[in-house]
Amino acid sequence: MRTMDELRPLSAGRLLELWRACREIEDPLERVLQCNGEILAECCHFQGEPVYAGSSEALSDLTGREMEELLRRLAEGQPPRGGEPEENPVFDLARFAALRGE
Helix, strand or coil: CCCCCCEEECCHHHHHHHHHHCCCCCCCHHHHHHHHHHHHHHHHEEECECCCHHHHHHHHHHCCCHHHHHHHHHHHCCCCCCCCCCCCCCCCCHHHHHHHHH
């Protein structure tokens, strides 16, 4: 995944335009991937510049899981991950401290 520092949300009208452009694709998986690729190509930025020139670049660079994460962050108004390590959802800080004798 390329480096990005901003996810710019699109207007509802622009999202509708992108969906309409993709709705003629018959295969449901292809349709959703193409539409999400279009959205991310327009939303992903680094230092004010688009990260992807179009959906083809976004689809070539991102895995399905990365796309899902970016779309989730976009919907929640969160910035893209900046290389920080992913959190372990089952990590228990209190138990860790107890094991260390703290």
